[in-house]
Amino acid sequence: MSQKVRIGDKLVEKGYISREQLERALKLQNGTGKRIGEILIEQGIITPELLTSVLTELLDIENISLTRSNINPDVIKLIPENICRRYKIFPFKVEGNKLLMAMADPQDRQAMQDAKRISGLDIIPYIATMGQVNQAIEIFYSNADLDKALKEYSDSGVLKEESILEDDINSAPIVRLVHNILETAVRMKASDIHIERDGDFMRIRFRVDGILSEYMKMNSRPYKAVISRVKIMAGLNISEKRLPQDGRIFLNVDNRSIDYRVSTMPTSKDEKVVMRVLDRTTFMVSKEKLGLNKKNIQVYDELLENPYGLILVVGPTGSGKTTTLYAMLNQLNSIEKNILTIEDPVEYELDGINQSQINYKAGLDFANALRAFLRQDPDIIMVGEIRDLDTAQIGIRAALTGHLVLSTLHSNTAVSAISRLLDMKVDSFLITSALTGVVSQRLVRKVCENCKISYLAEEGEKKALNYPLDKELILYKGSGCDKCNYTGYKGRTGVYEILKITKSVRDLINRGATEADIQKKAEELGMETMRKDATIKVINGETTIEEMLRVTFITD
Secondary structure (H helix, E strand, C coil), X not given: CCHHXXXXXHHHHCCCCCHHHHHHHHHHHCCCCCCHHHHHHHCCCCCHHHHHHHHHHHHCCCECCCCHHHCCHHHHHHCCXXXXXXXXXXXXXXXXXXXXXXXXXXXCHHHHHHHHHHHCCEEEEEECCHHHHHXXXXXXXXXXXXHHHHHHHHHHCCCECCECCHHHHCCHHHHHHHHHHHHHHHHCCEEEEEEEEECCEEEEEEEECCEEEEEEEEEXXXXXXXXXXXXXXCCCCCCCXXXXXXXXXXXXXXXXXXXXXXXXXXXXXXXXXXXXXXXXXCCCCCHHXXXXXXXXXXXXXXXXXXXXXXEEEECXXXXXXXXHHHHHXXXXXXXXXXXXXXXXXXXCCCCCCEEEECEHHHCECHHHHHHHHCCCCCCEEEECCCCCHHHHHHHHHHHHCCCEEEEXXXXXXXXXXXXXXXXXXXXXXXXXXXXXXXXXXXEEEEECCCCEEEEECCHHHHHHCCCCCCCXXXXXXXXXXHHHCCCCEEEEEEEEEEEECCHHHHHXXXXXXXXXXXXXXXXHCCCCCHHHHXXXXXXXXXXXXXXXXXHCCCCC
């Protein structure tokens, strides 16, 4: 009997899977070259952690959790990155003439033989999940490549501070340095890259889960060459240093198509570069993954079921408005509907949807695009942002003539979006006739599931959560680990309030009621505030009270 079947039998014996599930997995496995455990994980029948646990028991091999504390960065030089990726292995320590190696599949004898031949050491296998192995490869081999590029640059002696030659910009060390910065940002799931000069130093910062932090600080000597290299990749003019420039870089990182939106800005110290990182493979999410609770999903669906009207998504920059708009479009998309969008820029290309991009130089702005859209027999129109009265009026006119219009607006709350439109001089009767709903949102960081710990809430925390002081409350936070870069947070989710424009709300708007009066009526009619949504997420252990206080406030 083969080892593969033994693992399957063990899973059946333990009651983790049924015999029928095993048989189906074996059929799927045929001809793929994959292990049975991998097939079962892909099918969602078992988790990687469960497979690791069963393998540990079956093979009597120790399990290892790969963390910075038990990984010697120098050891990875013993096995090339391509070998580690091929076999899903990761060398983490040397003891005498033995190489300790984490393996997603410790039964892979070919992997052990090749590792022994390459390293010249005896291999001691440890079991780790495939996710852990892949993550270790991404982080540690990327850092090793970056260190190598920096050393090559330092050793090369090219480039004086005052003079940049084309050969210097395109030299191998500079090319590798820039590519490693771009690739590492993707692997760390950064949304933005900041490259800036600070005195004698060049600083690289990444924004991860909404928080900007320093990734690397080094001598400023290669700064001008790095900036020029980025400009060349983005198709910008490297000699223009007095004016801001915008461009794009497209790279394939780990078989993913990545779009970097490049922005340069002259400063008193030197040019600064910021790059927005758009991973097209992870941009689209369903409404459930946005973070909407059941009640808000119901209101959200009711808004999208309207055949016409204006729906606004509001919040500050970086609050996830575009992601929500795309989730809406994804839900509405069908062959029976003609959907048109005007965006600045197009962040993700959607199948079956006609997307246009703002081009101010050519005279194509939001208002002009909207006028043209009305001659294109549209069913649904998405406008990236309502910035002025002209765009607002045309969008409202479209909503009043049988079209569903989706757009964004900068305002702090759902109710304040109405005030924002009034400030633009949009007539109140037009707002009440066209506007059907407003989705207001923020993003909070999620507690890292890998290092999540519980603790008893203190009195001040209970007060902030409006929780009875005489009752015990258990809250959660992350203690910090490798997976979350010791922040205690990993990933983000949304907190929302959705205002449905009912007859009562319309009457208040037409009477010129204050924001406070409209807010009070909306809450009486069942609208959950963002603070309440965030409170629920804190109590449920999804986020922390610090995150709640960071992004939400109490509405009077």
